Amino acid sequence: MIQFIHASKFYPPQTKALDNLSLHIYPGEFVSIVGQSGSGKTTIVKCLIGEEKLDEGRVLVGDWDITHISNREIPYLRRQIGVIFQDFKLLPKKTLAENVAFALQVCGKSPKKIKAIVPSVMKIVGLTEQMNRYPNEVSGGEQQRAAIARALVYQPKILIADEPTGNLDSINAEEIVNLLLKINDLGTTVILVTHNREIVNSLNRRVITISDGRLVNDQAKGKYII
Amino acid sequence: MLLSLGRIIKFGFQDVWRNFWLSLATVMILVLTLFSVDLLLSLRIIGQAAVDNLKNRVDVSIYLKQGISEDKILNLKARLANLNNVQEVIYISQSEALESFQKRHQSDPEILQALQELDQNPLAPTLTVKPKDPDHYEELVEELDQIQDPIIESRNFQDNKKLLDKINYITDKINNAAIIISSIFLLIMILVMFNSVRLAIYSHRQEIIIMKLVGASNFFIKAPFLFSSLIYTFMGVVLTVVIFYSFLTVLQPYLDTFFFGYNIDLVTYFNSHWLEIAGLQFTGAAVINLLASYMAVGKYSKI
Numbered sequence: 001m002i003q004f005i006h007a008s009k010f011y012p013p014q015t016k017a018l019d020n021l022s023l024h025i026y027p028g029e030f031v032s033i034v035g036q037s038g039s040g041k042t043t044i045v046k047c048l049i050g051e052e053k054l055d056e057g058r059v060l061v062g063d064w065d066i067t068h069i070s071n072r073e074i075p076y077l078r079r080q081i082g083v084i085f086q087d088f089k090l091l092p093k094k095t096l097a098e099n100v101a102f103a104l105q106v107c108g109k110s111p112k113k114i115k116a117i118v119p120s121v122m123k124i125v126g127l128t129e130q131m132n133r134y135p136n137e138v139s140g141g142e143q144q145r146a147a148i149a150r151a152l153v154y155q156p157k158i159l160i161a162d163e164p165t166g167n168l169d170s171i172n173a174e175e176i177v178n179l180l181l182k183i184n185d186l187g188t189t190v191i192l193v194t195h196n197r198e199i200v201n202s203l204n205r206r207v208i209t210i211s212d213g214r215l216v217n218d219q220a221k222g223k224y225i226i
Numbered sequence: 227m228l229l230s231l232g233r234i235i236k237f238g239f240q241d242v243w244r245n246f247w248l249s250l251a252t253v254m255i256l257v258l259t260l261f262s263v264d265l266l267l268s269l270r271i272i273g274q275a276a277v278d279n280l281k282n283r284v285d286v287s288i289y290l291k292q293g294i295s296e297d298k299i300l301n302l303k304a305r306l307a308n309l310n311n312v313q314e315v316i317y318i319s320q321s322e323a324l325e326s327f328q329k330r331h332q333s334d335p336e337i338l339q340a341l342q343e344l345d346q347n348p349l350a351p352t353l354t355v356k357p358k359d360p361d362h363y364e365e366l367v368e369e370l371d372q373i374q375d376p377i378i379e380s381r382n383f384q385d386n387k388k389l390l391d392k393i394n395y396i397t398d399k400i401n402n403a404a405i406i407i408s409s410i411f412l413l414i415m416i417l418v419m420f421n422s423v424r425l426a427i428y429s430h431r432q433e434i435i436i437m438k439l440v441g442a443s444n445f446f447i448k449a450p451f452l453f454s455s456l457i458y459t460f461m462g463v464v465l466t467v468v469i470f471y472s473f474l475t476v477l478q479p480y481l482d483t484f485f486f487g488y489n490i491d492l493v494t495y496f497n498s499h500w501l502e503i504a505g506l507q508f509t510g511a512a513v514i515n516l517l518a519s520y521m522a523v524g525k526y527s528k529i
């Protein structure tokens with residue numbers, strides 16, 4: 001599903017964000033990528049969504065070699081990979097449902113399809129009751145659920161969660177992780193990028209540990225070891 | 227495709243409306259620029275009308291000796307009319323010259339009385355030669371200089387030449403000033419449009435980030451900003467037409483008084499040409515604004 005092959009990424013003057021990294025994530029996996037700040041976790045995410053390009057090596061999503069992806073192709077890549085972030089990235093002047101609908105509008109979906117898709121993804125993330133509220137009227141956990149709903153509107157095969165629980169208390173964090181597990185159960189490959197030790201240890205799923213841009217540990221049912 | 231186009235238009239209008247004061251300032255600068263262009267155009271029209279009018283008055287008078295037979299005069303008239311640069315030769319007989327003189331000075335009793343005190347008509351018969359093209363006045367003068375006839379008393383060349391030179395000098399100055407002022411306003415317009423789009427992009431930063439995140443195409447992200455620059459242009463042109471036309475209706479009576487006899491009617495001119503003028507202004511301003519916006523979008527939408 002996802003392959004990094006001898007991938008290296010440098011930032012001037014002498015920072016190696018990724019250093020000859022090779023890893024393979026298979027379809028339907030739930031993988032946690034862990035590591036300290038500056039270890040290269042976010043660079044992996046950026047390379048996967050075409051925001052950064054490798055200096056050496058290759059990166060593949062399915063059969064698609066996105067190492068040198070063109071600007072024109074990036075939107076098509078991003079419709080196949082859902083991404084959520086620590087800061088939710090919701091528009092404050094739109095309701096939760098409108099935020100989700102916005103993702104469909106800007107990619108040219110018809111009002112009829114939008115009307116059908118939005119309630120169904122809101123139901124998956126458990127926001128049917130709150131869908132007409134504005135982001136500032138709901139909790140952080142609910143905002144993150146709305147962000148997940150937005151990431152799911154294209155039924156992506158991959159969902160990347162970059163520090164999704166960073167702004168949440170432990171109860172909301174647990175709910176979000178449970179939602180990610182539920183999405184994974186439905187067949188979506190989930191990549192959880194985090195440095196939350198408790199969550200990683202509670203998952204009992206594959207853990208990839210990154211340090212200084214290198215893969216230092218890869219365990220099928222791993223723990224947070226740094 | 228149509229759906230996306232509709233959304234681009236919708237987002238473009240939203241950009242304009244949500245940044246109301248920025249939009250207003252942008253449109254006002256556009257109005258000022260286009261108004262100044264219209265003003266310069268009016269100056270050119272006035273200048274051109276005055277020049278044409280004066281050029282029509284450019285002629286050469288050949289004064290003939292008194293008491294010459296009409297045959298000889300008509301013979302000379304025919305010779306002059308055959309010259310290359312001559313459009314028309316008008317014969318003013320002695321009595322016609324007197325009649326015209328009296329008419330011209332009818333409000334000046336002293337001159338009329340002095341004329342009456344003379345026993346005979348003091349005015350000479352005249353042949354007035356009108357050039358085909360006043361710009362080739364010099365060539366006409368050269369041709370007329372070669373005509374030698376004993377019935378010619380004198381010729382009047384120099385005053386008209388000076389007048390023509392002066393007109394050409396003023397016309398050139400007006401044109402140069404128009405080009406310089408228009409260029410300055412053009413530059414201001416480009417900078418203002420560039421800045422407006424830059425600020426609009428800044429205020430939509432979050433939306434652009436999300437659009438990119440969810441896979442909106444680059445065209446879809448950029449197009450609303452380009453479309454909003456077209457909205458600014460359209461509003462600017464419409465407002466300019468309204469304001470400038472109102473300005474002209476107030477100005478026209480003063481022009482009629484100041485340029486009495488010159489037949490300068492700007493209101494009529496704009497009535498019959500407003501669509502062309504507004505269309506050209508919209509096309510020109512739209513191209514310039516789109517270029518400025520395209521540069522701003524290219525530079526600042528890489529969030």
